Amino acid sequence: MTNIKFTPLITYLFTLLVFTALIIISGCAPLGQASNPWGTPTQTDRLGSSTQRPTQMSQFDNLPPVNVAILLPLSGAQSSLGKSMLQGAQLAMFEMGYNNFNLMPRDTKGTQSGAVAAATSAINDGAQLILGPLFANSVRAVKPITRSKNINVIAFSTDWTLADNQTFLMGFMPFSQVERVTRYALSKGYKDYGLIAPRDTYGNAVTGQFSQIVLNNGGTLAKSIRYQTGDTTIINQIETLKPQEGQAPQFNAVFMPVAGNQTDMIASALSYNNLMPTQVKRLGTGLWDDNRVAAQPNMQGGWFAAPSPTMRQQFEQKYASSYGVKPVRLATLAYDATALAAILAKNGYQSGSRPAYDFASITNPNGFAGTDGVFRFKQNGIIERGLAVLELRGGSIIEIDPAPSRF
Numbered sequence: 001m002t003n004i005k006f007t008p009l010i011t012y013l014f015t016l017l018v019f020t021a022l023i024i025i026s027g028c029a030p031l032g033q034a035s036n037p038w039g040t041p042t043q044t045d046r047l048g049s050s051t052q053r054p055t056q057m058s059q060f061d062n063l064p065p066v067n068v069a070i071l072l073p074l075s076g077a078q079s080s081l082g083k084s085m086l087q088g089a090q091l092a093m094f095e096m097g098y099n100n101f102n103l104m105p106r107d108t109k110g111t112q113s114g115a116v117a118a119a120t121s122a123i124n125d126g127a128q129l130i131l132g133p134l135f136a137n138s139v140r141a142v143k144p145i146t147r148s149k150n151i152n153v154i155a156f157s158t159d160w161t162l163a164d165n166q167t168f169l170m171g172f173m174p175f176s177q178v179e180r181v182t183r184y185a186l187s188k189g190y191k192d193y194g195l196i197a198p199r200d201t202y203g204n205a206v207t208g209q210f211s212q213i214v215l216n217n218g219g220t221l222a223k224s225i226r227y228q229t230g231d232t233t234i235i236n237q238i239e240t241l242k243p244q245e246g247q248a249p250q251f252n253a254v255f256m257p258v259a260g261n262q263t264d265m266i267a268s269a270l271s272y273n274n275l276m277p278t279q280v281k282r283l284g285t286g287l288w289d290d291n292r293v294a295a296q297p298n299m300q301g302g303w304f305a306a307p308s309p310t311m312r313q314q315f316e317q318k319y320a321s322s323y324g325v326k327p328v329r330l331a332t333l334a335y336d337a338t339a340l341a342a343i344l345a346k347n348g349y350q351s352g353s354r355p356a357y358d359f360a361s362i363t364n365p366n367g368f369a370g371t372d373g374v375f376r377f378k379q380n381g382i383i384e385r386g387l388a389v390l391e392l393r394g395g396s397i398i399e400i401d402p403a404p405s406r407f
Contacts (some may be wrong), residue, residue, distance in 0.1 A: 163381030
C-alpha cells in the first residue's frame with residue numbers, strides 16, 4: 001500500500017476541498033485544525049509540574065521527516081475493521097498538520113505470517129515506530145523482528161501478557177476499569193461485596209485486583225462464586241446467596257466481570273433470589289459498554305468504568321463528516337496512536353535530532369490526552385487510562401462521574 005505523506009500542497013488542496021465542497025478524496029477528507037481541545041488530542045507530556053494544564057498539540061511546521069508504520073488487517077475477514085481504523089489514523093494525521101509525517105500502512109491480512117511480512121516491509125522502508133498490529137497472535141509474531149531492530153511498537157491488542165519495555169499496548173485493558181469503579185463504589189459507602197466471575201484468564205486477573213482494592217480500603221468480600229465458562233450450575237450456586245427470610249443480604253454490591261447474555265443470566269438469578277438491583281448494586285467492567293446490557297431489567301443501576309462516551313461521540317461526528325459512515329469502536333485507538341506518534345516526533349525534534357520514540361518518552365508519567373481520555377503507558381508497557389463511571393439506566397448508558405482531565 002502506498003505510504004501517506006502530508007505535504008504543503010496536499011494540505012492546501014485538502015483544506016480547499018473540505019471548506020468548499022466537502023468532497024472525500026481517496027477515502028480521506030481532512031478537517032483542518034480542530035477548535036475543540038478534545039477534537040485534536042492534547043498532550044500532558046513534558047509539563048514542568050502536575051499543576052500545569054495540558055497544551056494543545058500543534059506547531060508541526062517545518063519539522064524533519066518521520067516514518068511511522070501502521071500494521072492493520074486491510075484484507076481478509078477483518079478488512080472492514082482494519083480499514084476503519086486506518087481512516088481513523090489518517091484523520092489524526094491530517095488534523096495534526098505535520099507536513100513531513102509519513103504514515104506507512106501495511107496489510108497484516110489478519111494473520112501471523114501477514115503481520116511478519118508487514119513489519120519486515122515497514123522496517124525495510126525505514127519505519128521509526130510501528131503502530132499495531134491489532135490481534136494478539138500478530139503482535140506476538142512481530143515482537144522478535146522489532147526487538148532485533150530496536151524499534152518500539154504501540155500495538156492495539158488487549159493481551160496484557162505481550163507488553164514489555166518495547167511493546168506498548170493501547171487496547172482497552174480491564175485494570176483501570178476495575179480500579180476506577182471499585183474505588184468509586186467504596187467512596188459511595190459500599191463496603192460489603194459479593195463476587196461472581198468466570199474462572200479464566202480475564203476473570204482471574206480482574207477478581208484478584210478487585211479483591212485487593214476492597215480489602216485494602218476497609219471493605220469486606222462476603223461471598224465469592226467462581227465458575228467455568230458455560231457452566232449452567234452457576235444458577236444453583238447463586239441460589240446459596242439468597243438471604244434468609246426477614247434478613248438483609250450479606251453484601252450490598254456484587255462485582256460481575258461478565259459480558260452479554262451472561263450478565264442477564266447472572267443478574268436475573270440474583271433478582272430471583274431476592275437480591276434485586278435496588279438492594280445489591282451491580283458492578284462490572286468495560287464489557288458492559290453495550291446497549292443490550294443496559295436494557296436488561298435486572299442490570300438497572302449497575303456501574304462500570306470506561307472512556308467517556310461524550311468524547312467518543314465528538315470523534316464519531318468528525319469521522320462521519322469525513323467518511324460518511326460511523327467508525328468502528330477501535331478507530332479511536334488508531335487516531336490516538338497516530339496523534340501520539342506526531343507529538344512525540346515534535347517533542348524529539350524540538351529538543352534533539354530524532355523523534356522521541358524511546359522508552360522514557362513513551363512512558364512519560366504525565367501522560368497524554370486523546371479521544372478516549374487521558375492515558376499513559378506504565379513501565380511494564382500496559383496502558384493506564386483516566387475513565388468515567390457510567391450507569392446502566394433504562395436502556396441507556398449514562399455518565400455519572402466524569403473522567404479526570406490529568407493524572
